[in-house]
Amino acid sequence: MFIYLLIDFSKAFDVVYHGILPVLAAKLARLNMPPAILSWIFSLLTGRTQRVKHGSQLSSPKPINRGIVQGSGVGPTLYIIMEGDLKELSSNNLLFKYADDTNLLVPEITDVDIKDEFNNILK
Helix, strand or coil, rough: CCEEEEEEEECCCCCCHHHHHHHHHHHHHHHHCCHHHHHHHHHHHCCCCEECCCCCCCCCCECCCCCCCCCCCCCHHHHHHHHHHCCCCCCCCCEEEEEEEEEEEEEEECCCHHHHHHHHCCC
């Protein structure tokens, strides 16, 4: 018997917290990307603002500290890079990843239970 956990990181690209940028930088550096590409990626993700216009009123700019530009080709790739090293804690358990869906399959008898595996995914 198995316990099956389905995790859908819905709107994964919209909720990427920019505080993880140092982690992303380290992962991208391990891919030996040219510095110009790294600079371009970080300029895309940082220093952006948004304003709201209602009638003739325009709000002051507010910083955007979450998400990736919608429709950007780089967004899904960055998400895959961030999730790429996510692994199960036990070799008895199975983790399947596809886009923003993560599926965890845990046998009834295992050395690491589903709660610990889920906490690892959240972390």
